[in-house]
Amino acid sequence: MSEEFQQIVGKQSIRFSTPPAIISRCSIVGEMEGEGPLASYFDEIELDPTFGQESWELGEAEMVRRTVSKAIAKSGIATEDIRYIFGGDLQNQLVGTTFGLKEFNIPLFGLYGACSTCGESLSLAAMTVAAGYAKHVVAVTSSHYGSAEKQFRFPLEYGNQRPLSATWTVTGSGAFVLEAASKEQPLEQYPRIMGITTGKVIDYGVRDSMNMGACMAPAAADVIYQCLEDFGVKPEYFDRIVTGDLGKVGTEILLKLLRDNGYEIGKQHMDCGVEIFSNQEQDTHSGGSGCGCSAATLAGYLLNRLEAKEWHRILFVPTGALLSPISFNEGESIPGIAHAVIIETCKGDK
Amino acid sequence: MSEEFQQIVGKQSIRFSTPPAIISRCSIVGEMEGEGPLASYFDEIELDPTFGQESWELGEAEMVRRTVSKAIAKSGIATEDIRYIFGGDLQNQLVGTTFGLKEFNIPLFGLYGACSTCGESLSLAAMTVAAGYAKHVVAVTSSHYGSAEKQFRFPLEYGNQRPLSATWTVTGSGAFVLEAASKEQPLEQYPRIMGITTGKVIDYGVRDSMNMGACMAPAAADVIYQCLEDFGVKPEYFDRIVTGDLGKVGTEILLKLLRDNGYEIGKQHMDCGVEIFSNQEQDTHSGGSGCGCSAATLAGYLLNRLEAKEWHRILFVPTGALLSPISFNEGESIPGIAHAVIIETCKGDK
Numbered sequence: 001m002s003e004e005f006q007q008i009v010g011k012q013s014i015r016f017s018t019p020p021a022i023i024s025r026c027s028i029v030g031e032m033e034g035e036g037p038l039a040s041y042f043d044e045i046e047l048d049p050t051f052g053q054e055s056w057e058l059g060e061a062e063m064v065r066r067t068v069s070k071a072i073a074k075s076g077i078a079t080e081d082i083r084y085i086f087g088g089d090l091q092n093q094l095v096g097t098t099f100g101l102k103e104f105n106i107p108l109f110g111l112y113g114a115c116s117t118c119g120e121s122l123s124l125a126a127m128t129v130a131a132g133y134a135k136h137v138v139a140v141t142s143s144h145y146g147s148a149e150k151q152f153r154f155p156l157e158y159g160n161q162r163p164l165s166a167t168w169t170v171t172g173s174g175a176f177v178l179e180a181a182s183k184e185q186p187l188e189q190y191p192r193i194m195g196i197t198t199g200k201v202i203d204y205g206v207r208d209s210m211n212m213g214a215c216m217a218p219a220a221a222d223v224i225y226q227c228l229e230d231f232g233v234k235p236e237y238f239d240r241i242v243t244g245d246l247g248k249v250g251t252e253i254l255l256k257l258l259r260d261n262g263y264e265i266g267k268q269h270m271d272c273g274v275e276i277f278s279n280q281e282q283d284t285h286s287g288g289s290g291c292g293c294s295a296a297t298l299a300g301y302l303l304n305r306l307e308a309k310e311w312h313r314i315l316f317v318p319t320g321a322l323l324s325p326i327s328f329n330e331g332e333s334i335p336g337i338a339h340a341v342i343i344e345t346c347k348g349d350k
Numbered sequence: 351m352s353e354e355f356q357q358i359v360g361k362q363s364i365r366f367s368t369p370p371a372i373i374s375r376c377s378i379v380g381e382m383e384g385e386g387p388l389a390s391y392f393d394e395i396e397l398d399p400t401f402g403q404e405s406w407e408l409g410e411a412e413m414v415r416r417t418v419s420k421a422i423a424k425s426g427i428a429t430e431d432i433r434y435i436f437g438g439d440l441q442n443q444l445v446g447t448t449f450g451l452k453e454f455n456i457p458l459f460g461l462y463g464a465c466s467t468c469g470e471s472l473s474l475a476a477m478t479v480a481a482g483y484a485k486h487v488v489a490v491t492s493s494h495y496g497s498a499e500k501q502f503r504f505p506l507e508y509g510n511q512r513p514l515s516a517t518w519t520v521t522g523s524g525a526f527v528l529e530a531a532s533k534e535q536p537l538e539q540y541p542r543i544m545g546i547t548t549g550k551v552i553d554y555g556v557r558d559s560m561n562m563g564a565c566m567a568p569a570a571a572d573v574i575y576q577c578l579e580d581f582g583v584k585p586e587y588f589d590r591i592v593t594g595d596l597g598k599v600g601t602e603i604l605l606k607l608l609r610d611n612g613y614e615i616g617k618q619h620m621d622c623g624v625e626i627f628s629n630q631e632q633d634t635h636s637g638g639s640g641c642g643c644s645a646a647t648l649a650g651y652l653l654n655r656l657e658a659k660e661w662h663r664i665l666f667v668p669t670g671a672l673l674s675p676i677s678f679n680e681g682e683s684i685p686g687i688a689h690a691v692i693i694e695t696c697k698g699d700k
Contacts, residue, residue, distance in 0.1 A: 004482035004530070004532060005482050005484075005485065005530075006482070007482060007483060008433075008482075008483065008484070012433070012457045014483055054680070055680050057674075057676055057677060057680060058680070058682070083358075083362070084548060088462070091674065091676075092442045092443075092674040092675070092676065093442075093462065093464065093672065093673060093674040093677075094462050094672075095672065095673070095674045095676070095677045095682075098551050098672040098685060098687070099672075099677065099682065099685070101551055102551045102553050102685055104550075105550055106550060107362045107548035107549060107550050108548075108549070108550060108551055108687065109461070109463075109470060109473075109474065109548070110461065110462045110463050110470070110687075111459070111460065111461060111462065112438070112443065112444050112460045112461065112462045113459075113460045114443065120459060120460070123459075124459065124474065127477070127478065127481065127483060128477065130481075131477065131480075131481030131482075131483070132354035132355050132356070132357060132358075132481075133357060133358065133364055133477055133481070134358070135355065151676075180354070180355075182354060198434060198457035198458075198459065199457060199458070200454075200455055200456060200457050200458060201448050201451055201452045201458055203452050322443065322444075322445065322448040322449075323443060323445070324407075324441065324442040324443040324445045325442070326407055326441075326442065326445070326501075327407060327443075327445045327449065330404070330405050330407060330408070332408070332445075332449065335448060335449070335452060337448070337458065337460075
């Protein structure tokens with residue numbers, strides 16, 4: 001392999017020769033998430049579902065604005081020195097992201113990967129700074145229970161029943177400021193993005209929009225398998241392999257699919273959707289979902305555990321279900337996609 | 351500026367030190383576009399609005415599938431050697447793109463920039479190959495009249511009247527295969543992406559969804575202005591400055607805004623939305639729109655003119671209006687975004 005392609009690893013992965021650092025981050029969530037087991041890790045818990053705005057949609061935009069604003073403030077970098085934002089959400093036409101980012105005056109790449117968007121935004125952000133296209137960029141991802149239920153399922157006022165396989169869309173947002181490292185300044189004091197494995201659209205023909213976990217599990221299995229193969233490592237290379245929002249039902253499918261392909265990840269695996277709520281007490285059925293689920297859990301809980309040296313290296317794998325109400329109502333299947341990001345902190349004293 | 355950031359130019363631009371080449375391309379359009387003045391430049395004109403499928407939505411997916419398939423076939427590169435696809439469309443949750451790309455088994459970055467998506471996908475694709483993350487990638491963008499009108503405006507069966515400022519969503523798709531160049535193999539025989547300027551969300555407070563040109567013109571003016579400033583060139587540096595789908599109304603606003611800021615681009619400017627239809631004969635009012643408009647016009651007409659050496663260098667500026675039916679109906683303004691891409695062929699005999 002010639003020098004210019006030396007970062008390419010295996011079939012669909014990149015190993016960064018100078019891994020970008022996550023120098024700051026912010027997570028903001030809603031009331032329900034603030035009553036869950038990860039509450040103490042979030043930067044802000046907002047009790048008003050419209051975040052002081054006139055609608056859920058504008059509320060989500062305000063949540064995005066606040067999350068990015070705080071992440072930048074915490075980084076100490078001037079807003080005008082952030083060269084790009086990579087962002088996305090679940091609202092049609094990404095209006096949560098675009099309206100939320102209006103005031104920043106920063107070039108924007110709008111992304112849509114359903115609930116895998118946090119993995120997609122971190123991947124492209126890392127690629128951009130590692131290539132020297134920017135010194136600092138922001139990646140941000142959000143979802144909102146009110147705007148998502150209204151758009152994808154039923155009006156909340158309708159009070160429909162939910163099967164046990166259904167998940168609960170997280171009201172939450174996670175933003176990350178990435179900085180380019182160099183050989184002189186490797187930024188090893190921060191969590192760094194060491195590599196990525198980018199996922200494909202995987203369709204097993206599942207058609208149940210109340211069972212997203214089953215739709216996404218094959219995509220998660222595919223990208224985790226490929227990551228392990230590409231980097232030539234075993235599951236125990238990672239302290240944790242963290243999927244986005246498979247929930248309990250999807251997790252079982254994921255573990256089985258990987259087991260069938262020679263990898264046992266039961267010891268390492270955890271799922272943001274399972275962690276973010278106390279399903280017994282909060283009655284959220286299969287767990288949390290939405291692209292804000294993995295984003296807020298990474299920005300809040302996971303990076304905190306890495307910084308505390310409880311873990312040294314995680315594989316972060318947000319998982320997305322690719323459907324629209326139209327495709328679903330026209331009887332189409334629900335394919336999945338997932339993007340894997342390797343995040344590492346230097347080993348040190350616990 | 352240190353060596354690793356040498357490609358950064360000005361406030362929001364990149365000048366590629368080894369510009370990626372567009373080694374093949376394909377454009378597929380619908381019947382209406384096939385009756386327009388650019389008909390002879392498209393690879394395929396499909397008379398069936400559902401492309402042999404059961405719905406407009408699946409028809410758009412089939413159009414995407416065919417366009418990518420043909421672009422790859424024309425490139426002579428094996429499908430498994432395409433490392434990433436950067437793609438997007440106007441359908442909610444990008445189902446045109448994700449369903450259309452299912453069978454390719456290629457890692458996907460899903461993008462949403464409204465009708466600026468072709469500029470966004472080419473920008474990220476170029477950044478990726480120029481950084482050595484891939485030897486070959488595909489960028490694809492599409493829109494479909496039927497799926498877009500149904501989603502954004504009224505059911506077609508309703509037969510609503512359209513004001514003269516309204517545009518006509520193009521049924522069309524453009525796909526591009528990009529190859530990484532090197533000092534030894536500069537690929538100068540192909541059109542190359544020399545640089546990009548990435549746009550910001552620009553909101554002038556326009557609220558008329560039947561006048562998208564007015565919503566997008568400020569964003570186009572902003573990114574063109576910044577591109578000229580960042581690269582330190584005058585409008586005449588380009589043989590053409592080609593906006594996406596401002597139409598006649600938006601074009602007037604764009605020219606005035608740039609004139610007010612010291613740049614007269616009247617001689618260089620053209621608009622894909624104005625070119626793709628004979629507005630007099632085809633009764634399309636302000637012109638064509640949709641992210642397939644600029645994508646198909648670039649893949650069909652514009653690159654043909656560059657390859658024929660009629661032009662040497664163009665600034666391609668797809669323009670997007672950021673709204674959803676929900677944001678619009680909640681009384682929000684319609685911000686715009688635009689992304690600029692510099693495409694060049696070597697000077698030679700005409």
